[in-house]
Amino acid sequence: MSRRLSLTLRIWRQAGPGEGGGFEVHRLEGVSADLSLLEALDGLNERLIAQGQRPVGFEHDCREGICGSCGFLVNGQAHGPRALTTVCQLYLREFADGATLTLEPFRARAFPPLQDLAVDRSALDRIIEAGGYCSVNTGSAPEANAILVGRERAASAFDTATCIGCGACVASCPNASASLFSAAKLAHLAQLPQGQPERGARVRAMRQRMEAEGFGGCSSHLECEAVCPKGISADWISWMQRETRRVERP
Amino acid sequence: MALDPRLPSGPLETAWQRCRAELPLISPQNKRRLRVLVVGSGLAGASAAATLAEQGYQVRLLTYHDSPRRAHSVAAQGGINAARNYANDGDSVQRLFRDTVKGGDFRAREAGCFRLAEISGAIIDHCVAQGVPFAREYGGTLATRNFGGAQVSRTFYARGQTGQQLLYGAYQALMRQVAAGRVELLSRRDVLDLITVDGVARGVVCRHQLSGALEAHTAQAVLLASGGYSNVYFLSTNAVKSNASAILAAHRRGAFFANPCFTQIHPTCIPSGDPGQSKLTLMSESLRNDGRLWVPLRPGDDRPPAAIPEAERDYFLERLYPAYGNMAPRDVASRRARELCLAGHGVGPGGRSVYLDLAEAIGREGLPAIEARYGNLLEMYERITGEDPRLTPFRIYPAPHYTMGGLWVDYQLMSTVPGLFVLGEANFSEHGANRLGASALMQGLADGYFIAPATVTAWLAGAAHGEIPADHPACQEALQAVADRITALRAIAGRRPVDAFHRDLGALMIASCGISRSGPGLERALGDLAALTAAFRADLALPDPGTPIDAELEKALRLEDFLALAELMLRDALARQESCGAHFREEHQSEQGEARRDDERFAHIAAWEHVPGRAPRRHSEPLAYTVISPSERSYR
Numbered sequence: 001m002s003r004r005l006s007l008t009l010r011i012w013r014q015a016g017p018g019e020g021g022g023f024e025v026h027r028l029e030g031v032s033a034d035l036s037l038l039e040a041l042d043g044l045n046e047r048l049i050a051q052g053q054r055p056v057g058f059e060h061d062c063r064e065g066i067c068g069s070c071g072f073l074v075n076g077q078a079h080g081p082r083a084l085t086t087v088c089q090l091y092l093r094e095f096a097d098g099a100t101l102t103l104e105p106f107r108a109r110a111f112p113p114l115q116d117l118a119v120d121r122s123a124l125d126r127i128i129e130a131g132g133y134c135s136v137n138t139g140s141a142p143e144a145n146a147i148l149v150g151r152e153r154a155a156s157a158f159d160t161a162t163c164i165g166c167g168a169c170v171a172s173c174p175n176a177s178a179s180l181f182s183a184a185k186l187a188h189l190a191q192l193p194q195g196q197p198e199r200g201a202r203v204r205a206m207r208q209r210m211e212a213e214g215f216g217g218c219s220s221h222l223e224c225e226a227v228c229p230k231g232i233s234a235d236w237i238s239w240m241q242r243e244t245r246r247v248e249r250p
Numbered sequence: 251m252a253l254d255p256r257l258p259s260g261p262l263e264t265a266w267q268r269c270r271a272e273l274p275l276i277s278p279q280n281k282r283r284l285r286v287l288v289v290g291s292g293l294a295g296a297s298a299a300a301t302l303a304e305q306g307y308q309v310r311l312l313t314y315h316d317s318p319r320r321a322h323s324v325a326a327q328g329g330i331n332a333a334r335n336y337a338n339d340g341d342s343v344q345r346l347f348r349d350t351v352k353g354g355d356f357r358a359r360e361a362g363c364f365r366l367a368e369i370s371g372a373i374i375d376h377c378v379a380q381g382v383p384f385a386r387e388y389g390g391t392l393a394t395r396n397f398g399g400a401q402v403s404r405t406f407y408a409r410g411q412t413g414q415q416l417l418y419g420a421y422q423a424l425m426r427q428v429a430a431g432r433v434e435l436l437s438r439r440d441v442l443d444l445i446t447v448d449g450v451a452r453g454v455v456c457r458h459q460l461s462g463a464l465e466a467h468t469a470q471a472v473l474l475a476s477g478g479y480s481n482v483y484f485l486s487t488n489a490v491k492s493n494a495s496a497i498l499a500a501h502r503r504g505a506f507f508a509n510p511c512f513t514q515i516h517p518t519c520i521p522s523g524d525p526g527q528s529k530l531t532l533m534s535e536s537l538r539n540d541g542r543l544w545v546p547l548r549p550g551d552d553r554p555p556a557a558i559p560e561a562e563r564d565y566f567l568e569r570l571y572p573a574y575g576n577m578a579p580r581d582v583a584s585r586r587a588r589e590l591c592l593a594g595h596g597v598g599p600g601g602r603s604v605y606l607d608l609a610e611a612i613g614r615e616g617l618p619a620i621e622a623r624y625g626n627l628l629e630m631y632e633r634i635t636g637e638d639p640r641l642t643p644f645r646i647y648p649a650p651h652y653t654m655g656g657l658w659v660d661y662q663l664m665s666t667v668p669g670l671f672v673l674g675e676a677n678f679s680e681h682g683a684n685r686l687g688a689s690a691l692m693q694g695l696a697d698g699y700f701i702a703p704a705t706v707t708a709w710l711a712g713a714a715h716g717e718i719p720a721d722h723p724a725c726q727e728a729l730q731a732v733a734d735r736i737t738a739l740r741a742i743a744g745r746r747p748v749d750a751f752h753r754d755l756g757a758l759m760i761a762s763c764g765i766s767r768s769g770p771g772l773e774r775a776l777g778d779l780a781a782l783t784a785a786f787r788a789d790l791a792l793p794d795p796g797t798p799i800d801a802e803l804e805k806a807l808r809l810e811d812f813l814a815l816a817e818l819m820l821r822d823a824l825a826r827q828e829s830c831g832a833h834f835r836e837e838h839q840s841e842q843g844e845a846r847r848d849d850e851r852f853a854h855i856a857a858w859e860h861v862p863g864r865a866p867r868r869h870s871e872p873l874a875y876t877v878i879s880p881s882e883r884s885y886r
Binding site: 031084089091136140 | 297300315316318319320321336372376378380381383384385386389390392408409411414418422425428429437491492523526527528531630636699746749792795796797799802
């Protein structure tokens with residue numbers, strides 16, 4: 001039989017964009033420690049609905065840590081206290097009986113609030129739109145093994161390509177910078193032969209868009225690396241700075 | 251109505267090339283004037299939208315996600331098949347074709363399966379050119395691995411996140427077209443109806459999740475790539491919001507639904523526990539390359555796994571299927587695990603799981619090698635269960651995972667509604683009664699990158715329809731129909747939230763129409779489903795939140811569609827009085843407990859027609875085998 005615990009949730013409530021908000025307190029009694037935090041919110045929502053109240057809004061979908069939909073602050077930490085874990089994979093067994101959890105949305109100028117714990121992160125798509133791709137039309141590719149990529153290099157490119165676009169790096173940064181997000185995509189493509197033709201233009205375009213969207217600059221707090229559920233190294237931000245200088249002063 | 255699959259005549263080897271050579275083309279300046287709607291941004295939708303835009307069409311893509319990158323293709327772990335024979339182990343297009351037909355238990359079209367195998371290599375070429383970081387050998391060439399249902403190594407992979415990497419390739423190609431102004435990206439839209447004029451698809455109606463507005467979008471062709479319907483079972487490996495609303499809407503407007511009872515249960519998932527659990531998580535079946543499945547020989551043996559000596563373990567797949575061992579196909583592995591659990595050999599809470607043990611592989615190759623291969627799976631399992639699979643075996647149990655059934659399409663991927671194309675998991679496709687591992691990604695991308703762009707062009711070239719204006723009576727009628735549906739749901743004003751009904755539906759469907767099915771069970775389930783649907787209509791609680799953002803309304807609309815689809819699944823399972831692939835009817839099995847097909851009566855695709863106010867009508871499309879003669883699907 002799994003452990004049961006009681007929790008106090010302080011949840012940010014805000015009905016819609018541009019509306020005022022504040023914290024609301026809910027008690028969960030005797031919930032299974034084997035539930036995820038989102039499942040605990042599901043249970044709370046069923047209770048609220050049965051009472052005719054508006055359920056708590058939060059983003060989620062795959063619930064296995066890969067789609068990047070979920071994300072909010074748990075006691076001030078993006079995705080909560082467990083390292084390398086999205087909030088959908090955060091299980092109640094991480095918390096002590098009687099604990100209080102404060103749940104707040106990601107806060108950044110480039111992430112306008114939507115409802116309760118949900119914010120609009122479409123600015124990240126617009127950074128990719130600016131140049132986060134290799135321009136190749138369907139049907140024009142050479143035979144796959146004509147492009148050789150060393151095993152270590154492929155693995156390193158893969159590591160940077162695992163970013164799920166959740167925005168935790170932005171939410172944890174005092175400058176609300178999207179540097180880790182942008183650096184990860186730039187590094188993924190720059191490490192591969194396929195990414196070379198557009199390498200310089202890509203850095204310029206994605207950095208420009210990042211600034212235009214209202215994300216701040218990097219001042220090396222490294223909180224982004226600490227909260228990244230995919231463990232992407234902030235070394236890539238330094239790499240991006242060098243890459244930018246290389247492009248600006250070839 | 252006779253179904254015409256528009257299959258090419260002549261030899262299979264050249265069928266697709268001949269078909270393509272004869273399809274009409276459209277000049278670049280005319281393409282700019284044609285608009286195509288794509289519903290869904292997963293592998294099939296994103297790849298089709300990007301490719302059609304590259305060709306010059308105006309594409310409008312609708313997705314329920316906030317970003318196309320979140321589509322559930324992202325969660326596919328294991329890999330993508332391609333007949334490249336890089337492993338020099340005897341693979342070929344012919345062999346992948348045969349494996350697909352056999353894997354599907356002879357319930358798919360030969361021509362479609364051949365085309366899929368033929369295209370598979372070009373998919374890998376394209377994805378590599380996009381920068382998809384596939385695993386490599388030390389010399390820099392692409393690495394492959396083995397997968398269930400095949401004896402060759404033809405599965406390309408990116409650690410345990412192949413779907414994610416392939417999706418990001420398609421997503422980036424899509425965003426490039428957004429930047430070029432050729433794709434208009436409309437996110438956070440739930441597609442709820444199909445607009446037709448004289449039976450031809452002309453657009454869709456959707457609800458904007460942020461504004462709550464109902465919108466009509468019109469075009470000269472509509473492509474549905476909205477994924478599968480495993481969430482009928484409530485607990486499945488699908489994303490929580492994955493839904494069947496777009497395909498059900500099309501079905502109500504005349505698109506036939508093919509083989510709805512063909513649903514795949516994946517053997518290697520993390521078992522369910524607490525009633526509050528919201529989903530099941532899959533562990534890639536690539537784990538079966540190195541993991542051995544076993545249960546204690548003695549029923550009820552509750553010693554910890556390490557305390558059970560080798561001689562008292564039953565490595566049941568190796569015992570029953572020596573030729574394939576732990577790599578036996580998904581349906582076979584799932585059924586055996588369930589039977590052993592029912593016979594008391596199951597382990598873990600409630601005896602509802604079996605072991606998947608990596609100990610031998612770790613002993614053989616060392617922990618670092620195994621971690622490099624499955625690192626993220628080990629971590630995922632440990633996060634969810636609190637147990638470390640490096641030290642103790644995984645506990646796994648089968649879970650609904652993929653739906654082979656879907657909207658009926660012809661060889662050109664067009665449904666019975668002219669102008670409506672269906673791609674990826676949303677169509678009933680080439681997987682027959684059972685899909686092989688690592689073939690879903692292949693099929694989604696074959697449809698999106700290569701097949702649909704050619705066949706949609708042919709439709710646009712041949713159809714003289716212009717785009718209808720937004721105030722056309724057909725748009726007004728569809729908008730009103732959706733508005734009325736929402737009003738009716740709100741008017742129920744009952745006491746039970748959506749999820750409570752959805753859990754009941756899931757329990758009903760997994761028991762009656764899951765791994766194992768029987769005539770009496772299905773009959774009973776139809777009655778229970780009618781009662782559940784009536785309860786939903788009488789007692790649904792859907793309070794007005796006083797704001798347009800309304801996740802409960804989104805859920806209620808999805809569940810209403812799942813209830814309708816569940817009936818179709820039960821009827822189809824009842825009508826198919828044979829066992830084939832993932833559809834196992836208890837009345838139809840051999841003495842050894844293997845599925846017994848009935849090729850005399852059921853070598854056909856069942857396609858269901860919606861008849862308003864009456865029971866759905868069953869049609870059939872006969873399947874002819876000219877190259878491979880149907881045999882018993884034996885993996886022993």
